[in-house]
Amino acid sequence: MKIRIALILCLLLGTGCSSRGFYMTEGDAGPSQVIAKDNEFVVLRVGNDDARTLAKRFFGDEARYWVIEDANDSHPVEPGNVIIIPLRDSNPTGFGYEGYQTVPILCYHRFGNRGDRLEVSSEQFREQLNYLKENDYRVIPLADLLGFLKGERALPKRSVVLTIDDGHRSIYREAFPILKEFGYPATVFIYTDYMNNGGLKTDEIAAMTESGLISIQPHSKSHGNLAVRRHGEDHKQYQRRIRREVTFPTKKLAGQLGQKPRFYAYPFGDANDQVIQELQANGLLLGLTVQPHANAAFSYPYLLHRTMIFGDRDMDVFKSSLVTYKSRKK
Amino acid sequence: MKEPIRLLSLFVCVVIILVDSGCAHDKRRGSGASGAYADPAIWISTAEAHERQGDLQRALFEYRVARSLDKQDAAIDRAISRLEKHIAEKTRQLMKLGKKAVRQGKLSRARQRYLETLSLDPNHKAALAALRKLDERSSKRSMEKKVTLSQRNSKRRGKRQKGSAHEYEEEAYTYSRQAILQAGDRPANILAFIEELEKHVKKYPRDQELRRLLSKTLMGQAEKSYRAGKYNDTLNHLERAEKAASGDKTKINTITKTRKEFAKGLYIKGVRSSRKEPKQALIYWEQALKFDPQDKRTRLRIQNMQTM
Numbered sequence: 001m002k003i004r005i006a007l008i009l010c011l012l013l014g015t016g017c018s019s020r021g022f023y024m025t026e027g028d029a030g031p032s033q034v035i036a037k038d039n040e041f042v043v044l045r046v047g048n049d050d051a052r053t054l055a056k057r058f059f060g061d062e063a064r065y066w067v068i069e070d071a072n073d074s075h076p077v078e079p080g081n082v083i084i085i086p087l088r089d090s091n092p093t094g095f096g097y098e099g100y101q102t103v104p105i106l107c108y109h110r111f112g113n114r115g116d117r118l119e120v121s122s123e124q125f126r127e128q129l130n131y132l133k134e135n136d137y138r139v140i141p142l143a144d145l146l147g148f149l150k151g152e153r154a155l156p157k158r159s160v161v162l163t164i165d166d167g168h169r170s171i172y173r174e175a176f177p178i179l180k181e182f183g184y185p186a187t188v189f190i191y192t193d194y195m196n197n198g199g200l201k202t203d204e205i206a207a208m209t210e211s212g213l214i215s216i217q218p219h220s221k222s223h224g225n226l227a228v229r230r231h232g233e234d235h236k237q238y239q240r241r242i243r244r245e246v247t248f249p250t251k252k253l254a255g256q257l258g259q260k261p262r263f264y265a266y267p268f269g270d271a272n273d274q275v276i277q278e279l280q281a282n283g284l285l286l287g288l289t290v291q292p293h294a295n296a297a298f299s300y301p302y303l304l305h306r307t308m309i310f311g312d313r314d315m316d317v318f319k320s321s322l323v324t325y326k327s328r329k330k
Numbered sequence: 331m332k333e334p335i336r337l338l339s340l341f342v343c344v345v346i347i348l349v350d351s352g353c354a355h356d357k358r359r360g361s362g363a364s365g366a367y368a369d370p371a372i373w374i375s376t377a378e379a380h381e382r383q384g385d386l387q388r389a390l391f392e393y394r395v396a397r398s399l400d401k402q403d404a405a406i407d408r409a410i411s412r413l414e415k416h417i418a419e420k421t422r423q424l425m426k427l428g429k430k431a432v433r434q435g436k437l438s439r440a441r442q443r444y445l446e447t448l449s450l451d452p453n454h455k456a457a458l459a460a461l462r463k464l465d466e467r468s469s470k471r472s473m474e475k476k477v478t479l480s481q482r483n484s485k486r487r488g489k490r491q492k493g494s495a496h497e498y499e500e501e502a503y504t505y506s507r508q509a510i511l512q513a514g515d516r517p518a519n520i521l522a523f524i525e526e527l528e529k530h531v532k533k534y535p536r537d538q539e540l541r542r543l544l545s546k547t548l549m550g551q552a553e554k555s556y557r558a559g560k561y562n563d564t565l566n567h568l569e570r571a572e573k574a575a576s577g578d579k580t581k582i583n584t585i586t587k588t589r590k591e592f593a594k595g596l597y598i599k600g601v602r603s604s605r606k607e608p609k610q611a612l613i614y615w616e617q618a619l620k621f622d623p624q625d626k627r628t629r630l631r632i633q634n635m636q637t638m
Binding site for chain 2: 035041083092097270271300
């Protein structure tokens with residue numbers, strides 16, 4: 001009798017062990033198993049992989065993990081699940097039957113607690129970035145918009161771009177540590193007269209660019225309004241000023257950073273045809289305004305919209321600025 | 331002899347249970363949505379459903395996944411080829427209609443046709459270029475309006491003090507105004523718009539233009555509330571409009587006039603209901619006095635009603 005009970009216990013114990021040995025569990029799922037593959041799709045049963053390792057294997061770039069996540073959005077990339085991996089970018093413009101993808105570009109200025117409209121506190125900034133993280137928004141570098149705007153490269157769903165204007169030192173002191181904490185990229189637009197002259201210092205700029213998260217781009221030389229002629233300024237003087245305000249900071253930043261700037265944020269968000277032509281003549285590819293709303297793949301690249309983030313607005317206003325999809329029937 | 335046989339039969343039973351539980355686990359994995367992804371028939375069936383709904387892009391995508399899973403099925407190839415031709419034909423027609431609409435100056439119709447084209451074929455370069463042209467046009471137009479506002483502001487403010495603190499203050503002021511004056515969704519989010527205006531006016535009390543705008547917007551809200559019979563809200567809006575317009579005699583006179591009109595309207599409502607609903611009449615008159623505390627007729631009516 002004792003032997004019989006011992007045998008039953010052994011067998012029952014064995015059931016648990018054998019279950020682990022024969023079938024996949026999360027801890028030990030074995031290698032992912034390709035079910036089908038051609039030049040368009042891979043269909044596979046997920047093993048010991050996540051979206052990042054699969055992206056590295058199939059795209060050679062783990063940063064493109066979102067392609068796999070977005071293609072299987074109702075179907076998580078988890079051990080045992082069969083998923084599809086699209087090998088071709090079949091929807092580079094983000095268009096669906098009901099509508100199309102839009103990318104909000106948020107525009108910050110300075111960080112602190114002076115209670116100014118343009119100033120966002122560290123706490124607010126952290127709360128906003130945390131909201132992006134918790135709600136599956138993907139913060140992408142501004143440079144990623146280039147392929148999307150050409151209709152050549154898809155962007156992750158719920159993409160958001162962060163930009164910070166002027167080059168206040170509070171960017172380095174307060175915003176940069178928080179951006180690093182979240183691993184979020186941002187573009188800082190600097191007006192070069194302000195550099196080392198009340199604004200960001202050369203070593204601060206270097207530290208931020210070296211992190212790989214911050215891209216420094218021009219925001220004019222003196223921060224004068226480029227679309228409004230000054231009192232008594234004639235046409236030639238105006239043209240000269242526009243040229244100087246675009247060319248000088250572009251060259252200065254190129255010299256300092258060893259990389260030619262590609263984007264430009266208009267001071268006060270104002271531009272006209274002449275200013276746009278000047279950007280084009282300097283090889284700049286995107287011009288950013290402060291006209292609110294998000295950008296679609298067909299947005300005009302020299303008048304991209306940005307939403308201003310004011311320090312005295314609440315989280316609901318912030319949330320409402322994150323429009324990442326628009327119905328085409330509106 | 332019996333004992334080993336019993337033990338053997340027990341062992342066989344447990345093995346059967348074990349194997350069965352393993353199979354069940356496998357079945358569970360295969361029959362759910364997860365397993366369905368490996369089944370071309372499921373992809374074909376969802377593709378057909380999307381095609382019926384008109385979502386041809388999604389249908390094509392799903393037929394293509396089915397083809398990746400089953401390269402031998404000629405029916406899938408035929409479905410893909412048929413759908414590709416159908417999409418090409420539809421987008422050709424839509425592009426034609428879009429171009430025609432542009433020629434006729436019907437730009438929002440043209441935009442719709444191009445959007446439809448891209449929803450069928452997200453790689454359609456001509457539709458993307460056409461939409462971009464329309465976007466460039468509308469963005470430039472709204473930029474011109476914005477620059478006009480900046481020019482007006484620049485003339486009004488004149489030459490400002492130099493120095494980073496002053497320049498920064500000027501920038502904050504300018505952006506604050508811009509955000510308000512360019513709010514495209516003003517009618518849809520009127521309360522948020524008023525809130526923004528009040529914040530701005532509180533911060534920059536000398537901005538007369540936006541104070542006038544705030545006062546005007548609050549007056550509009552007051553009228554809306556009055557029509558809806560929300561008299562306390564009406565009063566609240568009028569009081570805020572007065573505060574925004576303080577120092578502007580013309581505006582204050584307009585608001586006072588509106589107060590009197592609302593008071594008169596409530597007085598008449600009271601008169602009309604005084605016979606059948608005297609209590610309601612009293613409420614109307616008391617409300618009327620809040621709008622125009624000096625109105626003698628209303629005071630008299632209330633006194634008469636109370637002495638009755």
